[in-house]
Amino acid sequence: MNSIVLITGATAGIGEACAKIFAKNSYDLILTGRREERLTALKQRLESDYKVNVKTLCFDVRDKGKVIENLETLPLNWKKVDVLINNAGLSQGLDDIQDGDFDDWDTMIDTNIKGLLYVTKVVSNWMIENKKGHIVNLGSIAAKEVYAKGNVYCATKHAVDALNKAMRIDLLKHGIKVTGIHPGAVETEFSVVRFHGDEEKAAKVYEGFEPLMAQDIAETIWFVVTRPAHVNINDLLIMPTAQASTSHHLKI
Template sequence: MNKIALITGATAGIGEACAHVFAREGYNLILTGRRLDRLEKVAHHLNDKYNVEVAVSSFDVRNREQVVENLEGLPAEWKKVNVLINNAGLSQGLDPIQNGSYDDWDTMIDTNVKGLLYVSRVVSNWMIGNGYGHIINLGSIAGKEVYANGNVYCATKHAVDALNKGMRIDLLPHGIKVTAVHPGAVETEFSEVRFKGDKDRAKKVYEGFEPLAADDIAETIWFVASRPAHVNINDLVIMPTAQATAGNIFRK
């Protein structure tokens, strides 16, 4: 039977790119996200192209009841997950702390921290029961540094960094691998979501240099997941060549 990868936030960007890479490598997939139509489109494409089985489950990771109900409702054979990619995450706004939106703060904390926890709580128990597994958490350079007006987003990604380290320790006796991948600037829907649909403002973020692409991160995640059983990559930071730190980008 094919190995299984569960990918959250698989409707676009890094999550969708991961789905393509893992399908290419022969994994069956569980794809989750809020946009069912996008999930189904991706699933049909991957099934046709790679002849792998793809299950879709549409829910919001911020909603604990939805997470538990949808994941625990999967058939037993789909709970033999080899790789969990905690990709679902976002940023909202770019404001100094004194002007920040309460709603934006809640959205980021509920998605980036609590959503990751809800999914990991369910799937880690499956992995313990199965006796194998690898959890890969999508962090950010914002989890290693703090930049102006990134306050709460940076705080959530620092939390992911800490949770990754905690998971690594807690799951060590069970032989479960745990990795964090922390990208710098990646051109996806990220900035468009941050700026709430302002495509012109989002485009300016990536002007004057070549950012990372979703495929770059997906291939890196595949590299991490494909190491031998005795090898665990705990922590990985990946940047565009033109970016040295969160706020230091060389633009031509």
């Protein structure tokens, strides 16, 4: 087989953009997500366009049992994963802490932190056995700053930042690379999900300035994982030119 990349949350946005750039560069792919129709369509498109092998796994990373079941039942040759991109993540709600929704909090914590841990636990052990690998964790500018009404989402991404640093230390002795990628505003389905499907409200988030696109982050991740063996990029913060911080935008 070719080199293998496993991408969580591959049905849209940064995950889908990563799938395309890795397929274009002859990687075989394991793609996970919650929307089976999208996974199937993406698999067919990538296999047709790039002549690579694609394995799709439909599950929610919040479900520990399903994560373990789907990953551990893969054939042995598919467990030789070279790159893991922990991309599955989301934000729900934008409320002051006293007005927050318990269900929104649980969804963010279970997806952004626990889901990342479940997948990493399984795949890092494959990499240790294979004596190689690179884990890329998708964080956010929210991992570096806290902004108004972003409380729990920011907390989850601060946790991803801490886990990224911890993984780097724990996996050092095994020669496994670990990188945190922290984007600013990226125009994906992120805001639609945050506002529970309200596309009109989501569109206003990006009004008046040019945000990053999913392709920008995918190209950065490709750069990171193609560095020489002796080079590890620990941490990258990537912002639109028009955004200096979470609260400083240059709007036209």
